[in-house]
Amino acid sequence: MNEGQTLAPGADRIEAIARATIAKLPPAFARHLGDVVLKIEEFADDATLDEMGIENPFELTGLYTGLPIGAKSVDHSGTMPDMIHLFRRAILDEWVETGVTLEALVAHVVIHEIGHHFGLSDADMHALEEMAG
Template identity: 60%
Template sequence: MSSNGQPPRFAPTREEIETLALVALSRLPSPFTEHLSDVVLFVEDFADAAILKEMELSDPFELTGLYSGRSIGQEAQTGDGPPTVHLFRRPLLDEWVETGVPLDALITHVVVHEIGHHFGLSDIDMHVLEDMVTL
């Protein structure tokens, strides 16, 4: 127990981040939800070195999420894997602490942004979609 009699609070786990992401995804309106069954969600502590190199990032804390795959409407190629959304726990937690934005709102923001890439949305469209999800 901590000095205030409460159990110690630890940083949210990957599983807790995944739960928040799944809640955000579940709030997406139709027709978006109808096109998400093949999208795979991963929660990892950091992006790996290959991703950072590809993104030309030297600091792993700079990347909170990543969409990989073809946008809806792009022709699939032989050998394409399923589209994926990666959330990077440690950068998300740092941003959460630094900004004071509620964690569920931050996760929703990143998830909507990454899913927006799946649909080929513009940044403006992503903001509109995020507003629909957070209402």
């Protein structure tokens, strides 16, 4: 936490960090993210947790919903928009537990979810995180 800060960072702070991370991405990535919705929520809903086999909502910091770019076709028109969900309370819990900066943690989660949008491997996501760092 910042010195003198007595309240946990709100959704607006998490969103600002996420958008700053996206702004640092190479143009080849950034231009394909314009239609992706960024949504900050307290926790994943029960249906999502059940679908993923997760019992503790603090275990899920982020989620990408949608189809990876390479899987899209004209047959998918009219579907829900691609979304990156960031779960504030789970992020804050991990922040306190790990001691990494909030900026680094949010950037890590955002880039991981962006990686799913592009269908990237974990190694590719790590390289993308290095570029945005």
